[in-house]
Amino acid sequence: MTSRLSRKAEDYLEAIYGISLEKGHARIRDISKELSVRPPSVVEMVKKLDEMGYVVHKRQEGVYLTPRGEEVGRVIKDRHETIKAFLILIGVPGPIADKDACVMEHKLDPKTVEQIKNLVKFVEEGPDRPVWLDHFDLFCRTGDHLCRSEKPLLRRKAEEMGVE
Numbered sequence: 295m296t297s298r299l300s301r302k303a304e305d306y307l308e309a310i311y312g313i314s315l316e317k318g319h320a321r322i323r324d325i326s327k328e329l330s331v332r333p334p335s336v337v338e339m340v341k342k343l344d345e346m347g348y349v350v351h352k353r354q355e356g357v358y359l360t361p362r363g364e365e366v367g368r369v370i371k372d373r374h375e376t377i378k379a380f381l382i383l384i385g386v387p388g389p390i391a392d393k394d395a396c397v398m399e400h401k402l403d404p405k406t407v408e409q410i411k412n413l414v415k416f417v418e419e420g421p422d423r424p425v426w427l428d429h430f431d432l433f434c435r436t437g438d439h440l441c442r443s444e445k446p447l448l449r450r451k452a453e454e455m456g457v458e
Contacts, residue, residue, distance in 0.1 A: 305329060373407050
């Protein structure tokens with residue numbers, strides 16, 4: 295779907311999509327602020343995206359996504375949110391997860407993203423937090439796998455954390 299687009303173009307469509315969800319359209323200054331780029335750079339990219347049929351730029355009104363642009367923006371935003379949720383699930387701090395999701399969203403195969411999304415949804419919609427996530431958290435802290443450990447100190451640490 296987005297193979298013709300550069301990562302930069304995808305980032306713009308994702309940003310325009312997010313802003314449009316909130317405001318109905320995006321202005322050059324909104325996009326500039328969202329992406330931390332100068333307005334002249336935004337104007338240049340918006341012009342290219344307009345020529346490619348992803349947006350319509352109406353001077354003094356704003357930037358509007360075409361159906362094609364909206365689809366790409368939605369897909370990229372969904373990929374980003376999925377990958378970020380997965381990274382947070384495995385203990386990556388939010389700001390780092392957000393930054394890394396920006397890189398990964400452009401490189402992963404759609405099937406990989408689909409499976410990550412399924413895993414995140416499976417964990418989030420479960421009735422309780424899976425025990426293996428607590429084991430993983432303990433592993434990240436200690437470097438030892440609780441299921442294979444004979445170390446009394448690790449067992450005690452696990453009990454203190456409420457890990458079975």
